[in-house]
Amino acid sequence: MSEALTRIAVGDDYDVLVGRGVSAALTQLVAPDVARVLVVHPAPLPELAEPHVAALRESGREVLVAGVPDAEAAKTAEVAADLWAQLGRAGFTRSDAVVGVGGGSVTDLAGFVAATWLRGVAVIQVPTTVLGMVDAAVGGKTGINTAEGKNLVGAFHPPVGVLCDLTSLDTLPRADLVAGLAEVVKGGFIRDARILDLAEADPAALLDVRGPALREVIERKIAVKADVVARDLRESSLREILNYGHTFAHAIEQVEGYRVRHGEAVAIGMVYAAEVATRAGVMSPDLLARHRNVLTGLGLPTTYRPGRWDELLAAMRRDKKTRGATLRFVVLEDVGRPTRLEGPSEDLLREAYDALT
The missing domain is CATH 1.20.1090.10 (Dehydroquinate synthase-like - alpha domain)
Structure with a gap:
């Protein structure tokens, strides 16, 4: 069952939507003229992406689904290059979009791929962890790691929207x-x-994923970041x-x-x-x-x-x-x-x- 959405504005650029059972709101964030969407998710957890893929397909979009390694193993030049190749084979244009569904590593990667494909296509972030919701998915920082350090290669590329469905935390370790x-x-x-x-x-x-205190501090931390990055x-x-x-x-x-x-x-x-x-x-x-x-x-x-x-x-x-x-x-x-x-x-x-x- 869905709950009322909290909207947290990041300046005049985009909103972060927070609520429980609100995955259907994703289609509100994808522009009407977007015909193709790449959904990036951690390969070990395809169930995270399934409701979002279904919603996008029901809205008439062509959806390409890409599973990537979990955690920081996703944030490599090799994984990014594989996603670029998939976008190229599928004929993605500047009017298409990327959706990152997962933790902070996935949203960092998805944002970087979107920032660099055709010098920038739209990205919508759907963080499924506390870390992703309050930090990685908000603010437009994208990046991958190198042997020399973390996030040394990246770009500033704000999303067109961020959707935080708190029900994804119910199964978070x-x-x-x-x-x-x-x-x-x-x-x-x-x-x-x-x-x-x-x-x-x-x-x-x-630590109660269904309690009001966790939602309050998540929303408060998002508001802190939204104000600073705006x-x-x-x-x-x-x-x-x-x-x-x-x-x-x-x-x-x-x-x-x-x-x-x-x-x-x-x-x-x-x-x-x-x-x-x-x-x-x-x-x-x-x-x-x-x-x-x-x-x-x-x-x-x-x-x-x-x-x-x-x-x-x-x-x-x-x-x-x-x-x-x-x-x-x-x-x-x-x-x-x-x-x-x-x-x-x-x-x-x-x-x-x-x-x-």
């Missing part, structure tokens, strides 16, 4: 639900303190705050060969950024402790193993926020008051790493 909440908590620290209050008051409520699509300034915790998180993912969930890496990355900020005199020890308390309460990791510093530092030096030899971190002065810390000493960074271990 608990570990993936918990990991996705790291990005929700990030929104609390950088902008919306109400998210933190809810997480602290009743963390179990945020004012800074291409990350010239403000949008960098959305990378809170990500410099260290991306380094962990690379060092671990993408075998750690993105949200788990972000949780550790936020604690690392808080350790750096505290040592630099930017953040209070109380706020550092609050990071650990909120994340631990939700079952997220706040520590990392020793012995990997040199590899992590090398990976951070390849981070997109780095300028020349200067490492740049998003840090907090307080909840809702993000700022940048440029060029902290390597000794300070190492001390923060040691505190994590």
Whole structure:
């Protein structure tokens, strides 16, 4: 049974639709003149795409369905090239569209393929995980990974719409639900303190996929991101705050060969950024402790193993926020008051790493 849709505007460009049992709304997001649609989904989970494929076919469109590897294995040049080949064989034109159905990796890939096919065709994102809904599918960042790092190849290509059907979370593995909440908590620290209050008051409520608390924090985090990206699509300034915790998180993912969930890496990355900020005199020890308390309460990791510093530092030096030899971190002065810390000493960074271990 469908519920009322929440519409969250991303500037004047597009809406994010949130609700339960609302998969039929996808056809509202596809322009009337679109004749062909490529639906990209994780190959192990074809059932995620089935209702959307059926709805599109019932609307009279020709639908091409492509299963891709799960998780970060989807985000490679080889997988993107295979999708380009499928689009070419099917004769996709600029008036056709791509739909990404799945987690953040699938929506990143689908967006990148749409951005690069014929220099840009429409993409509609249908995220099916918490992480995808609150982060990857919203904002127009697309990308694939290389051996040198995560999301180093990509393009800014906003979708024409995003559909978040919360019923897809009913079968989401608990570990993936918990990991996705790291990005929700990030929104609390950088902008919306109400998210933190809810997480602290009743963390179990945020783990109830059918409960109102999870829907509220999902919608709040989407609203945070929508506001930021509407004012800074291409990350010239403000949008960098959305990378809170990500410099260290991306380094962990690379060092671990993408075998750690993105949200788990972000949780550790936020604690690392808080350790750096505290040592630099930017953040209070109380706020550092609050990071650990909120994340631990939700079952997220706040520590990392020793012995990997040199590899992590090398990976951070390849981070997109780095300028020349200067490492740049998003840090907090307080909840809702993000700022940048440029060029902290390597000794300070190492001390923060040691505190994590």
